Amino acid sequence: MALSRITARFGSVSPDVVVSEVFPGVALADAALFDFEQQVYLGFTGLKKPGPILALLTEDPGFREFIQENSAPKAVFLISAKGAFKNGEPLALSPEAKKAIRHGLRLIKPYGGVLNADGSHTIDLLSPNVGPHYGVNLLLGWREGFADPLLTTPKSVVDALGHGSFRAKADYQVLATRWDIRPEENGNPFNRQFYLLENGKQIFYSADLTHNVKKAFCTHFPNKTEIVYELKDGLQVKRVIALLEQKAGLPDATEVQNVTLLSPVARTLEIVFTGTFGFSNPGCQEVDVIYQTVIHQSEELLNEKGELVALSPNYYPCYFSPRPRFVSLHSAAGYAQSFSNDATSFLGAGSIEHPEGVGHLNNALQMKGASFFALGQKLTLSPNAPFDVTTFTGMMDGTALPLDQVEPKLGEEVEALLSTFPDGGSVRIQLQKQADDFASYASYFSLQSGNALTDAMMNANIPFQTRYQSFVSRAFAQTQKGYREIGFREIQDLYASIPYLVAAGKKDLAEALLTSWIRNVYSFGYANHNFFERGKEPGMCSDDSLWLLPAVHSFIDATGDLDFLKQSFPMADGGTRVLQDTLKAILTYSGRISVGKHGLPLLDKADWNDCLKIDPDFLDGPSKQKRYQEQLETNHQSFGVPLESDLSESVMNAFLLVYALNDAIALSIESQNHADLAFYQTLKEEKIAAITSSCYIKGYYARVLINRAAPKNGITYVGAPGDGLSTNPELENGSLYLNSFSWSLLSGVADETQIASMLAFADHYLKTPSGYQLCSAEDLTLTGAKEAATSHYFPGDRENGGVFKHATMMFTRALLLAAKRDYAPALKKKMVDDAYFMLHLVYPYHCDENPYRYKGNPRFCTQYNNPLTEENIGPILSGTATWLTLSFFEAMGLRKEEDGLTLHPILEKGQGDLTYHYHFADGDYEVILHKKKNHYAFNVTSLTLDGVTYGSEQKLPLAHDHKTHRIEATLA
Numbered sequence: 023m024a025l026s027r028i029t030a031r032f033g034s035v036s037p038d039v040v041v042s043e044v045f046p047g048v049a050l051a052d053a054a055l056f057d058f059e060q061q062v063y064l065g066f067t068g069l070k071k072p073g074p075i076l077a078l079l080t081e082d083p084g085f086r087e088f089i090q091e092n093s094a095p096k097a098v099f100l101i102s103a104k105g106a107f108k109n110g111e112p113l114a115l116s117p118e119a120k121k122a123i124r125h126g127l128r129l130i131k132p133y134g135g136v137l138n139a140d141g142s143h144t145i146d147l148l149s150p151n152v153g154p155h156y157g158v159n160l161l162l163g164w165r166e167g168f169a170d171p172l173l174t175t176p177k178s179v180v181d182a183l184g185h186g187s188f189r190a191k192a193d194y195q196v197l198a199t200r201w202d203i204r205p206e207e208n209g210n211p212f213n214r215q216f217y218l219l220e221n222g223k224q225i226f227y228s229a230d231l232t233h234n235v236k237k238a239f240c241t242h243f244p245n246k247t248e249i250v251y252e253l254k255d256g257l258q259v260k261r262v263i264a265l266l267e268q269k270a271g272l273p274d275a276t277e278v279q280n281v282t283l284l285s286p287v288a289r290t291l292e293i294v295f296t297g298t299f300g301f302s303n304p305g306c307q308e309v310d311v312i313y314q315t316v317i318h319q320s321e322e323l324l325n326e327k328g329e330l331v332a333l334s335p336n337y338y339p340c341y342f343s344p345r346p347r348f349v350s351l352h353s354a355a356g357y358a359q360s361f362s363n364d365a366t367s368f369l370g371a372g373s374i375e376h377p378e379g380v381g382h383l384n385n386a387l388q389m390k391g392a393s394f395f396a397l398g399q400k401l402t403l404s405p406n407a408p409f410d411v412t413t414f415t416g417m418m419d420g421t422a423l424p425l426d427q428v429e430p431k432l433g434e435e436v437e438a439l440l441s442t443f444p445d446g447g448s449v450r451i452q453l454q455k456q457a458d459d460f461a462s463y464a465s466y467f468s469l470q471s472g473n474a475l476t477d478a479m480m481n482a483n484i485p486f487q488t489r490y491q492s493f494v495s496r497a498f499a500q501t502q503k504g505y506r507e508i509g510f511r512e513i514q515d516l517y518a519s520i521p522y523l524v525a526a527g528k529k530d531l532a533e534a535l536l537t538s539w540i541r542n543v544y545s546f547g548y549a550n551h552n553f554f555e556r557g558k559e560p561g562m563c564s565d566d567s568l569w570l571l572p573a574v575h576s577f578i579d580a581t582g583d584l585d586f587l588k589q590s591f592p593m594a595d596g597g598t599r600v601l602q603d604t605l606k607a608i609l610t611y612s613g614r615i616s617v618g619k620h621g622l623p624l625l626d627k628a629d630w631n632d633c634l635k636i637d638p639d640f641l642d643g644p645s646k647q648k649r650y651q652e653q654l655e656t657n658h659q660s661f662g663v664p665l666e667s668d669l670s671e672s673v674m675n676a677f678l679l680v681y682a683l684n685d686a687i688a689l690s691i692e693s694q695n696h697a698d699l700a701f702y703q704t705l706k707e708e709k710i711a712a713i714t715s716s717c718y719i720k721g722y723y724a725r726v727l728i729n730r731a732a733p734k735n736g737i738t739y740v741g742a743p744g745d746g747l748s749t750n751p752e753l754e755n756g757s758l759y760l761n762s763f764s765w766s767l768l769s770g771v772a773d774e775t776q777i778a779s780m781l782a783f784a785d786h787y788l789k790t791p792s793g794y795q796l797c798s799a800e801d802l803t804l805t806g807a808k809e810a811a812t813s814h815y816f817p818g819d820r821e822n823g824g825v826f827k828h829a830t831m832m833f834t835r836a837l838l839l840a841a842k843r844d845y846a847p848a849l850k851k852k853m854v855d856d857a858y859f860m861l862h863l864v865y866p867y868h869c870d871e872n873p874y875r876y877k878g879n880p881r882f883c884t885q886y887n888n889p890l891t892e893e894n895i896g897p898i899l900s901g902t903a904t905w906l907t908l909s910f911f912e913a914m915g916l917r918k919e920e921d922g923l924t925l926h927p928i929l930e931k932g933q934g935d936l937t938y939h940y941h942f943a944d945g946d947y948e949v950i951l952h953k954k955k956n957h958y959a960f961n962v963t964s965l966t967l968d969g970v971t972y973g974s975e976q977k978l979p980l981a982h983d984h985k986t987h988r989i990e991a992t993l994a
Contacts, residue, residue, distance in 0.1 A: 031816060031890075041065035044098040044110060052076045052874070060095045068102040072874040073133040074150050076101075078126040084118025091116075103127060134873035135880070139474050140243070141482025143881050145182050147231055147238035147249075153877035154205035155884055155896045156869070157182035158500045159242035162490045163275060164267035164456070166531045172508070172538040173554060174419070175493035176275035179500050180247045180263050181206075182240040183229045184214040187300070188265075189498055190275035190417040192554045193505045195300020196347050197277070197415060198393065201307065205501045205896065210298035212365070212394060214263060214279055217380050219292040226253060228261065230375045242881065244460055244486040246453060258284040264453050272442060273348070273435045276416035280449045283411070285403040292400045294380055295351055295413050296368075299335050299393040302342040304505060315391035320363045322387070323348070323433055329357045332436050335392045344420040346432045351397040352440055353411040358397035360385055365394035410446025414439055463489065466525040467911070470937040475867040480910060483866065483881040487903040488518040492535060496899035507552040510566040511630060513539045516573045518907040524580040525941050533586070536577055541592040543567055543604055547611025548643035550594055557594055561643015564616065564626040564675050567608040571682040574605065575689055579918065580943075584693045605686055606698055610662065612679050613705050616646060617664045618671035619729045621712040623679055629672040630761070633811035633821035636670045636726055636740070636802070671727040673717045673741070677765030680709055684770065692920055710771055720744055721779040723766045725759035725797075734806040743783075747800040750787075757800035758787050760829050767836035774845045781852060789856075790889040793825035793863045794833060818890040825887035827864050831905030834860050838912040838928045841960065851931075851958050857909070858930035863887070864906055869894055914938055916949055916989070922977030925965065925991055927951055931958055945981035952992045959993035966990045 028034050037053035040063045051069035054076045056062045066075050079085045079101070089099060092108060099108050103123055106113040115123070132146035134156070145157050163176035176196075179186035187209030188197040198210040211229070218226040228249075231238055237252040251259040260282040268274065281293070301307065306314040321336035332350040337343045351358040362368050362383040370378025383398050403409050418435050420428035443449050464485040469477050492515045495508035516535060523532040542550040542557045549567035550557025578586060587602040599607075616624050623629075627640045641649065650665050683706040690699035717724050725741025737746045741762055744754035763780045766772035772780070788794045799817065802810035811821035818824055837857040841850045862868060869878035878884045878894025885900035887893070915927030918940075929936065934955035940947045953959045962974040967989050972978060981987050 037063050037065070041098055041100065045100050045107070048100065054080070056080065056089060056099075057093065060093060060097070062089070062093050062096070063098045064089070065098070065100045066102065067100060068104070069130065071134075071872055073130045074874060075126050075130045077150065078129055079122050082118075082122035082125070084116070085122035088116045088119035134870055137475060137478065137867055137870055137880055138241075139478055141478040141486075141881065142241050142243045144239055144241045147182060147240055148235075151182075151206075152873045153893075155500050155879045155882075155894075155898055156873060156877060157240065157242075158186075158208075158879060158882075158898070159247045160487070160490050160499060160882070160898070161245055161247070161263070161265045161277075162486075162493060163265040164459075165274075166268075166528060168268050168274075170534075170538070171531060172493060172495075172535050174274065176265055176277070177490070177494060177498050178263075178265055178277055179208045179498070179503075180214075180242075181208070181500075182242075182249070184247070184249055184261060184263055184279075185209055185211060185229065186500075187213060187503070188275075188277045188415065189300075189494075190345075191419060192494060193304075193497065193507075194345060194417065195302075195304070196275060196417045198298040198300040199304075199503045201503070208500050208503055211374055212296040212298045215296050215374075216281065217294045217296075217377075218257075218259075218283075219294070219381060220289065222381050224376060224380055225255065225291075226251075226257070226259070227375055228259075233375075243457075244464075244482050245456065256286050257289070260284075262449075262453065264456070266443075266452060267456055267459075269442065271435065271438045273416040273432075273439060274419040276414055276439060278443070278449055279413045279415075280446045281411045281413075282446060283401070283403055283409045284407075285405065287405050289403045290400065291403065292398055293411055294383065294396055294398040295349075296394070296396045297349060297415060298365075299347045299349075299395065301393075302337060302345075315393075317342070318392055319389050320387035320392040322361075323350075323436060325357075325437075330359070330361060330397075331357055331440070333361055333363065333395050333397065334432065340425055343425065344423065344428050345417055346420070346428065347415075347417050348432065348436055349395050349397065349413065349415045350436060350440060351399055351411065351413050352444075353399060353401065354409065354445070355399055355401055358399055360398035362386070362396040363388040363392040363394055368394070368396055408446075410449075412443070412446055412449055414443070460486065460489075463522050463526045463528075465939075465941045466522040467914075467941075468939045472934065472936070475870075476865065479865060479867060479881075484883070484903050484907055485522060487882050487898075488515055488907055489522065491515040491899055491903065492519040496897070499898040500896060502897045502899055507554050507558070509552055510539065510542060510549045511563070511569050512901070513569050513573045514901050515904050517576050518904040520573070520576045521580045524577075525943050527943065529581055529583075529943075532577060532580070536573060537591060539570060539573065540601060540604065542594050543570065543608065544594045544643060545597065545599070545607065546615075546643065546647045547607040547609075548616070548646075549608075559642065560594065561641075561646060562627045563629060563632075564612070564623050564672055565629045565678055568612055568675065568678050568682045570608060571605055571685040574601065575685040578689065578692070582920070584689075587689065587693055587695075602689075602693070602695060602698065605689075606701070609679070609683060609686060609702065609705065612675070613683070613709060614662050615650060615665055618667065618669055618727065620671055620716045620727055621664070621708065622671040622673065622717075622727065623675040624665075624667070625670040625672040625675075625726055629675045630678075631674075631796075631811075631821055633809075633814055634672075634726065634740075634802075635809045636728065636805055636807050638806070638808060640669060641667075668729045668731060670729060673713070673724050673726060674759075674761045674765050676709060676713050676717070677723075677762075677769040677771060680706055680713070680769040680771055681765065683709070713771055718776060720754070720756070722758060722783050723762040723772070723776070723780065725762045728805060735804050737805050740800075740802070740805065741797070745800075747802065747804055748798065750799065753787065753798070758783055758798045760784065760788055760794050760796055760826075760833055764829065764833040764836040767840045768832065774843075774849065777840060777845070777853075778849050781849070781856070785852075785856065790825065792887040792889045792892045793827070793860055794830050795823045795889055796821055796826040796829050797823055799823060818888050819895075820886055823889070824895075825863075825889055827883060827885055827887065828901035828905060830860050831864060831902055831909050833857075834864075835905060835909040835912050838909060841928050842915075842926050847958075847960075850960055854928060854930065854958060857913075857928075861906070861909060861930075864902060914949070916940060916947065918942065918980070919977070922980055923947070923989075924975075924977055925949070925962060925989065927959075927962075927991070927993060929953055929959060929993065932956055945984060946986040947981075948986055948988045950988070950990045952990070954994075957994075961994055962991050963994045964990075964992040 135145035161178035323332040360383040372378035548561030551559035551562040720743040741759040743756040815822035837853040883902035
């Protein structure tokens, strides 16, 4: 038998193409292969925007029967609300098909939901789901003033039906994460769900929209999710899910779900809440699940009346028991009246939607496997009187306590929690306080652009995303559900959040966050690549420690606290060191020691691009330090000479080094550190000379220099025309990388001629309708690399030619920065056009223009676009939101410096007048920009502060009076 081969990417035929060939010129909203054997295709037209309406129609027996009765081999149908065609000929719809279409149109109309002016997103739950990230919210706790907030701040993921999971310190699961190939599933499906029963029969399940549900909507707010249902029997149900901020004496991490029931008539109901506690040792899932089940048992927490205040899984091993989890149910009817820790008994012969044991919980303590929980309570509803039922799920960290004091302390803290929040009203007051606190945080920058979606993005959702990413970094979101630790380079998120924190009066918190990174730098100047309580993979990637310098500069810019540079901090390998000496050690290591034959930073295992793995024999930090010390002793050399090697050099990191040196120079000038200033200026001059003489190749800056004496296939560089990594004759069989362009601008190294040449290359070979690809088509295995992007991903995915949005926002900021320089007008216009082209594709609300195609999340940035499908692909957490923020601030143009304010906006051509507001710690500024719409503007032609005229390039005085001041400028 000879088998042919077709894959999704190679050899397959899109239904859209087949239908369009028969019905050319028709705007298709959806298309599908209906019958594989007969090759029957369906298309649908007439929707305002595309959507999966055919999936709805083909679920209907009447519609399927209509198609089957009129079908023939290779038939192509076109359906609309007005009628149908088969192979180009009109076809009368059956009454059943018309009914199915009317029903489908009602469900598809609200597809994708509605973005609201306050940044919230309302989703009609009866409409089809868009994608794994689209209907997801992120929740963040708050532990300001408590120990190690970077690691201990809790996080939750919540989808539109309340599914998801919840973590406390670092990677510690409270509600269980679900490991599954389906990205739609973040947590165990029992989590946060509940059932309603009446007269012993189930009348409602919170994750089932097919039984007794008339209407259902979810609204995701920044840091809170509300889900409301209207049942066919008249009952109204409202759920609010959030994390509570930390208070002294309360558990270290607590998630609350408040359910409000409202009935037009008196009713007696029973409510049953479910969930699954997380594994204390998730590694058991790989090797021994039974071990995890036999080491814990059920535990009840009872009050003096014998009431069931809480359930807690009780672990035997001493290394698990100090962090007990708990769940508690409370309402006006008291505490839970029944419980179960036995999922098998609860499900019986039923399903999660209709469990057999929901009508009577078994109230049995389990000697093993007590992670599942169900709590039941009977309720009496009065007519039109809201009734609140609240559940608290959380964790207490008792690791500092003697083991025999952990359980009593858990009881004390749960009791204190329930006393602090005795009813739904107290929960609502707390959540409003938390919302007000976030509004204060987000008020650092507010925008009135004339576009409500852009305003909501910058005034609410992006500030929340960067805030979320500043705690436990990018370790936990919808699909980031493994045990990824904090990456050192993710300190970039602080670039965006530090100004917000400081302006909100949270300087100490900003300093505490920054300190967690500083203490992960080693005496030699490299850093831990990843860390939680302890660091690992020291010096593995060459970019890590360099990202610290812009973060320190951002902190000092925001606070004016130059004494921070003179504070001592722990080092990762022991001892302490003054911060300014740590910064010098980083720059000495990256610029003088860990360099290759051209004097540029070594690539190491990889640089910022994790998949740019060229050298299989790379040296990590400790190995490099050991070899270097041996080199100095053997050759009688002085400290500061380069490490001798033939390893590859990272050109991006050479630019990043110059970028970091710019920060070091600025800080040295501000702090009058003249000795270090001279060192940094000399080092910068050396590196720029080395870069410009060795890296600009055939009109483009290369990405990597390969230094082997006999390089494989004769390849001596990566990422410029002629490198030999492609078969594109227009590039002389070469390849291009976006980051080489971006960082040559951000560092200030590239000149106008080089920028013009590289931008032409980027526009021709990297630009797609989905944005700028990270790299052009290439094959890194030709260099001898065995674990690089071309070995990991299909073309167009992730680092193998995907639109890596983190990198595109670096690109955008670089273009906006360069457009402020004295370059040719045509080049400046091109840079502005390209910058805003990319910005609009990264704005999260862009997904809402065509949710069916773009997917993504309309409130939060996702990390990748696939240029072949245009889908916005997760994860949600990345540097995209941070660099979008930095790009936006660059565009707005107001910069606070030690001796005043400067203003140099770069707005897009189509923008007219615009107003924004900065809230600094010691004064506010309302900035009003006047610009003619559909015209470019690169210069400030008039400038006033509180009515006083200043020169267009003159610095404006800083106010310290805590009042609002008005800046008005005309741009041309």
